[in-house]
């Protein structure tokens with residue numbers, strides 16, 4: 001009898017979680033196994049991994065976009081786009097914009113000297129009732145405040161450093 005792909009995937013993920021442990025640090029190795037065997041990381045896979053590692057699916061999604069970005073040779077470059085359309089504007093996008101510029105030390109339309117972050121305006125992202133809305137590569141952040149900007153950037157910098165560290169270790 002053929003086992004449906006989703007069941008096979010679930011069983012594989014369970015096996016890998018057992019192998020690497022159900023800690024947060026197992027996220028990347030498990031994702032790499034899924035990518036190796038299935039050549040992609042589906043939404044369903046992300047959900048199953050999130051359940052097993054007890055991590056929010058949004059976080060899993062963030063790591064997946066980061067990981068895929070690296071694989072595609074973008075070398076950890078993050079494109080940040082802040083919605084400039086009316087609802088987000090009224091919800092406080094100006095303070096968020098200033099915080100982004102201050103934290104990154106660049107203006108909109110520019111990239112950081114190390115090429116890791118670029119800052120752009122976006123038109124409506126369809127999250128108008130949850131503005132200000134922000135996109136980092138493919139990942140959407142809503143109800144962004146200046147404090148949240150700091151946390152978001154800190155998370156991406158941390159992910160980048162972990163990865164650089166791993167790449168150094170591999171060589």
Ligand code: FES
Nearest residue numbers: 083088125127128
């Ligand atoms: S106005 Fe910003 S998401 Fe629609």
